[in-house]
Amino acid sequence: MPSTEGDPRGGARGDSAHGDSAHGDSVIETSALTKRYGKHLAVDRLSLVVPRGSVFGFLGPNGSGKTTTIRMLMGLIEPTAGRASVLGRPMPRAQRTVLPRVGALIEGPALYGFLSGRENLRRYDAADPTADPRTRSARAEAALDRVGLTAAAGKKAKAYSLGMKQRLGLATALLQPRELLVLDEPTNGLDPQGMREIRSLVRELASEGTTVFLSSHLLDEIEQVCTHAAVMAQGRLLTQGPVAELAAGARGRLVVTTPDTADAARVLKEHGVADVVVEEDRVTGEPPGPDRVPDLAELTAALVGAGVRVRGFGVERASLEDAFVALTGEGFDVAG
Structure with missing residues (x-):
């Protein structure tokens, strides 16, 4: 089941000018962040630093704790122990001020299947109290164009392919400018051309000043698009740093x-x-x-x-x- 903020929110909305700036040069910091489900330790004492302006790859096999970590960062679940801050504010306590500055696509998009792609975006935009209703249509059309869905905008979401749903979910996160964009497996279900387009979009967003936190189990995806990365396995952080330095750490x-x-x-x-x-x-x-x-x-x-x-x-x-x-x-x- 998609895990999103609200019903069916894909990410909180708002003007990135609101709220406090992140402390220092990082937009995400965690210290000993831990999540346990009964006897299962999903995330084990994670200490992570995501630099401002980076495209940060969160890398690990499926089941390594990536999505659980993202859900804690977004305030969707409470950590068992440890702490996390996003944009300089503690989470989940400050989620009302933080989430309007963050766009997110977590565990796939939550969409109204009986509405068209365009109508879905307008519904998401209407749920944003800071969004000017007079420019709602323009925002929806711009987001559709940015993810390559203009031609399918009038089609009902339930008829969309998995890849098209991924694109529409990403569009919901792009209705407003964001300081931070959190994407959980954003190329899931896309064909090779779609994957290239999403990677190009991520680079474009980063060039505009948005920090992108991108989780993936695809090694080549991280190497192609990310400036920094962290490697997870079995709930534990193995290493983090600039991608070039991580690769250089292994001898050729x-x-x-x-x-x-x-x-x-x-x-x-x-x-x-x-x-x-x-x-x-x-x-x-x-x-x-x-x-x-x-x-x-x-x-x-x-x-x-x-x-x-x-x-x-x-x-x-x-x-x-x-x-x-x-x-x-x-x-x-x-x-x-």
Whole structure:
């Protein structure tokens, strides 16, 4: 069941000029934030900092505690322990002043199926006490255009595909300017073209000054669109920071392209390269530890000296997935 503010609110509305500014340079901060359901620990002592102006990726497999965390941040559920602040105000205590400055799409949009997309947006806008009714239609049309739903605006929401519903839910969060936009799996149900459009929209919103907090289980989505990220697993925070630094924390892999894979694998192992894997005409491996940094020129000479026909050789940049594997010792379920 969609979890939203009000019935069926997808995010609180209001002019971002109202209320206090966030303290310092962060828009979200948590300290030892914890949520327990009976014996199940859904979120375990989470301490998170989301910088102002960032596109912050909240990354983790399905069931890692991402949505539970977002629900606590938005004041939809009470934490068991710990504290959270959004835009410099404590949550959930200050939700009446905070939520009008936040747009949110959590666990999918809650829509009136018997109303058209356009009518849904007008209904959402009418629920905002700060919205000028004289410009309601203009706001709805602008939001529909921004998410690519103008052509389907007159169609009943119950006839929308999952991807179209996601777009309409995002449109509800864009009826007013926002200081913070919280999106829980926003590309869920979208085809590749729709995913690219939503990612482009997120970048555009960030360029306009909106901080975007984006949860996802898709590693490539986080790498493509986010400036900062946090990695969750089994309710616990594994790491957080700039995306480039998180990926750099995992060492890249040596890659040799050659038809002589067996000989190449042998030479790499002899020079301390670990986890050597042969895939078709590629041989990859982890460089030796920091006390034995490989000299690529020496390795190349060793390969050539062993009669290996080297067609390509270098170090492949570490990815966010490499960082996740390094942190957890296990793979990442990108399919959810």
